[in-house]
Amino acid sequence: MEEKKVLLSVKDLHVKFHVRGRTLTAIRGISLDFYEGESIAIVGESGSGKSVFTKTFAGMLDSNGFISEGSILFNDEELADTKVRMTAVDRKLLARCERDLNAYSKLEFGAKTQLEIDALEAEKAAKLSLSPEEEKALTEHIDDLVYKRTELFNVRQTVDTKNEKARYKKMGEDIKAMDQEIKALQKKREDTIAAHKKAVEADETFQKNYNHKMQELKAQYEKEIQAEITEETRQRNEILAKEIILSVGRFDLRRKVSCMGKLLKGFKSAMKHGKDLNNDEIRNAIFDDVTFRVVYQDEEEGTLHGQCILNLAKVNFPKDWTKIRGGKIATVFQDPMTSLNPIITIGKQITSVILQHQNCSELEARARALELMKKVGIPNAEARFDDYPFQYSGGMRQRIVIAIALSCQPKILICDEPTTALDVTIQAQILKLIKDLQKEFKYTIIFITHDLGVVANVADRVAVLYGGQMVELGTCEEVFYDPRHPYTWALLSSLPQLAQRNTELYSITGTPPSLYNKIVGDAFAPRNPYCLKIDTLKEPPMFQVTDTHFAKTWLLDPRAPKVEKPEIIHNIHEKLVEAFNI
Numbered sequence: 006m007e008e009k010k011v012l013l014s015v016k017d018l019h020v021k022f023h024v025r026g027r028t029l030t031a032i033r034g035i036s037l038d039f040y041e042g043e044s045i046a047i048v049g050e051s052g053s054g055k056s057v058f059t060k061t062f063a064g065m066l067d068s069n070g071f072i073s074e075g076s077i078l079f080n081d082e083e084l085a086d087t088k089v090r091m092t093a094v095d096r097k098l099l100a101r102c103e104r105d106l107n108a109y110s111k112l113e114f115g116a117k118t119q120l121e122i123d124a125l126e127a128e129k130a131a132k133l134s135l136s137p138e139e140e141k142a143l144t145e146h147i148d149d150l151v152y153k154r155t156e157l158f159n160v161r162q163t164v165d166t167k168n169e170k171a172r173y174k175k176m177g178e179d180i181k182a183m184d185q186e187i188k189a190l191q192k193k194r195e196d197t198i199a200a201h202k203k204a205v206e207a208d209e210t211f212q213k214n215y216n217h218k219m220q221e222l223k224a225q226y227e228k229e230i231q232a233e234i235t236e237e238t239r240q241r242n243e244i245l246a247k248e249i250i251l252s253v254g255r256f257d258l259r260r261k262v263s264c265m266g267k268l269l270k271g272f273k274s275a276m277k278h279g280k281d282l283n284n285d286e287i288r289n290a291i292f293d294d295v296t297f298r299v300v301y302q303d304e305e306e307g308t309l310h311g312q313c314i315l316n317l318a319k320v321n322f323p324k325d326w327t328k329i330r331g332g333k334i335a336t337v338f339q340d341p342m343t344s345l346n347p348i349i350t351i352g353k354q355i356t357s358v359i360l361q362h363q364n365c366s367e368l369e370a371r372a373r374a375l376e377l378m379k380k381v382g383i384p385n386a387e388a389r390f391d392d393y394p395f396q397y398s399g400g401m402r403q404r405i406v407i408a409i410a411l412s413c414q415p416k417i418l419i420c421d422e423p424t425t426a427l428d429v430t431i432q433a434q435i436l437k438l439i440k441d442l443q444k445e446f447k448y449t450i451i452f453i454t455h456d457l458g459v460v461a462n463v464a465d466r467v468a469v470l471y472g473g474q475m476v477e478l479g480t481c482e483e484v485f486y487d488p489r490h491p492y493t494w495a496l497l498s499s500l501p502q503l504a505q506r507n508t509e510l511y512s513i514t515g516t517p518p519s520l521y522n523k524i525v526g527d528a529f530a531p532r533n534p535y536c537l538k539i540d541t542l543k544e545p546p547m548f549q550v551t552d553t554h555f556a557k558t559w560l561l562d563p564r565a566p567k568v569e570k571p572e573i574i575h576n577i578h579e580k581l582v583e584a585f586n587i
Contacts, residue, residue: 009040011080012416012449013062018075018318020057020066020473026151029520031057031070033473039417044443044450046464046481048457048496052517054473055453059419062317062451063334064326076293077317081333081416085313087299089254098265102246109273110238115229116279122222123278129215132205134198147190154183241282244301245272251299251311252292256322267295293319332362335410337439339422341402345394351378352390355409362413377408380445381438400431407438414446421453436462457500461485466553469493472518472528475547479554486578488570489548489556491533497574511573527559535560535568 020032032054039045047055060066061077089095112119135143161176205211253264271291272282280287292298297319299311320326338344346354355374359365365373371390378386381404394402403423410418420439424432440463443450452463460467460481467484469477469492477490488494497503498511515532518524527533530540539545539559548561560568 009043011038012041013039014076014078014080015039016076016078018058018061018077019073020054020061021071021073022067023069024521025155027148027521031473031520032061033524034075035470035473035475037468037475037478039449039451041416041449042443042447043465044440044452044463045466045468046452046454046460047468047470048454048460049470050455050513050517053470055455055470056421058470059336059421059451059453062417062419063330063336064317064320065330065336072318075318079315079317079329079333081315084328084333085315087251087254087311087313089251089309091250091307091309094258095250095254098261099246099250102249102265102269103242105269106242106245106272107234107239109269109276110234110242111230111232112273112277113234113238113279114232115226116277118222118226118229119277120279122219122226125215125219125222129205132211133202135194135201139197143190143194147187150183150187150190154180154187157183245282245288247301247304247309248288248292248299248311251301251309252296252313254299254309260322264295268292271295289314289316294321296321297325327361331358331415332413333415334417334419335413335415336419336421337403337406337410337423339425341399341406342394344406345402347394350391350393351397351405355405355412358409358412373412374408377412378405380442381405381408381411382434383408399427400434403427403431403435404438407435407442411442411446411448415448417451418443418448419451419453422455424454424456424459432459439463457485457496458502469496472524473520474528474557476529476558477556479550479556483551483554487550487554488574489550489554489561490529490558491535491560492529493556494570494574495532497577498571503573503577527557537565 015035015037018032018035019030022029022031035054035058047058049055057066057070061072062079066072091099134140157176157180161173161180164173164176166173249265249268252268253261256264268291271294275282275287275291282288289298292314293316297313297315299313301309301311303310315329317329320329345351352371352374355377356367356370359370359373360367363370375386375390378390383389383401383404389397394405397405407423418439423439424435427435436459439450442448450463452459454460464481466478466480468475469484469490471492477484477488477493479487484493485497488497495511495513499513501510503511513532518528518531524544526542527536527540527545530536533540537559545557545559545562547555547557549555550561559565
């Protein structure tokens with residue numbers, strides 16, 4: 006696996022959703038590398054975060070969803086290669102960038118003093134407001150009441166006012182009481198802040214010391230920033246200015262100037278607070294807030310050349326997704342009935358995608374579409390080109406969805422349970438088709454499923470998700486034959502193919518955790534028959550079993566008691582071979 010190129014690198018990803026006045030954390034700190042040309046399966050129960058995780062790769066999160074932390078680096082040389090031909094306007098913008106950066110660089114001399122000023126201001130602000138503990142407790146209490154009030158209001162809307170008058174009235178009184186309590190808490194916050202402010206204003210000693218110290222620091226700061234910058238700093242700023250122009254070069258003039266202003270503001274703040282701008286992570290963070298960073302490489306004949314760092318977690322320009330989604334990362338969804346437009350012909354749906362992402366004529370697009378239809382196994386493609394989706398069977402529609410996904414030869418193909426809506430015979434055909442086409446197109450498959458039979462047939466590696474976290478990762482053989490996490494044991498034990506005659510099918514007791522609340526310890530602990538005391542207190546780290554096998558469970562800690570996996574999944578190789586024809 007080490008020799009393969011990392012195509013997509015996810016680091017400490019957190020995804021949240023705003024739902025009914027509360028925040029739901031769907032993905033909690035997943036880190037995972039996807040390699041070029043591999044097949045990786047992502048498995049877990051419904052609600053474990055499988056689809057949400059992969060939707061972040063193509064910018065398809067719902068409107069109330071957002072990435073709060075983490076990065077998704079996409080390593081595609083063709084997309085990353087960036088050239089900007091310098092027009093007269095660009096040269097003026099470059100000169101302005103250099104001039105402003107050189108002026109801001111003087112602030113670096115007073116960075117230490119500025120941090121002291123910030124600390125002094127923060128100390129005063131803390132006295133004027135609530136303490137972090139008070140603010141957190143009060144906010145959580147208000148948010149909880151708002152949520153309960155919203156839920157009760159929604160339930161009240163369903164009550165039969167004719168037959169349940171008393172219940173309807175009682176709910177109305179409860180809602181009114183909650184409204185009054187929320188207002189009282191909000192007033193308490195305002196009154197407490199006002200009292201703190203009054204106390205600080207009345208504290209003459211504090212005010213005198215604060216003003217004296219602030220005057221001293223500001224005078225010292227003004228003196229420090231009068232120094233002249235070095236030639237080394239000027240050279241650094243010249244490169245920074247070129248990276249700014251490279252990074253905004255694809256925009257129209259209005260957006261280009263706007264983004265350039267935001268980047269300059271970001272660099273000014275970084276210089277003011279003494280951040281090391283020779284550190285790539287710090288530079289990347291400044292660019293990420295505005296646009297992709299393009300690392301300067303060289304220039305010739307008035308053209309700047311650089312390599313773009315594609316952090317998909319920080320796409321701020323919607324048009325950037327049009328180059329990534331479909332062209333580089335494509336998705337096959339589980340239901341072909343809803344994936345295709347019922348009033349547009351099959352051929353038109355394929356050619357429209359080709360015309361959108363590739364520079365070709367309609368005749369060339371038609372020829373490519375027909376070729377793809379033949380590759381995915383549509384018989385008599387020329388005659389079926391102008392048919393509508395309802396004239397195709399479910400399996401044929403899914404083949405067309407795959408053809409559309411592959412029409413621009415993407416680097417990554419996300420298969421979101423593509424066989425769920427199909428019968429068993431057609432499932433096998435679709436899985437074989439996806440694997441056969443991978444050999445020709447060399448794409449990476451990310452297969453989302455809860456069917457371990459599918460995993461056994463298509464995956465090189467398996468990532469097991471639970472409660473928005475990755476709890477186990479390994480090769481297909483390691484996860485099937487040497488699983489280490491109790492949740493993976495439970496999933497394997499649930500395979501109906503392992504059940505013995507006249508015995509009950511195994512099922513995992515309980516339900517997944519609520520992702521509205523902060524999870525303490527191991528998320529699987531309440532359902533884990535092998536739960537240790539520490540599982541309820543502290544989240545386990547990711548333990549390394551082999552070079553390719555990792556599991557997030559305290560059972561792998563050297564101090565933990567030795568626990569054997571369930572008897573039902575001992576020696577399961579023969580049963581899996583027979584059941585899944587591996």
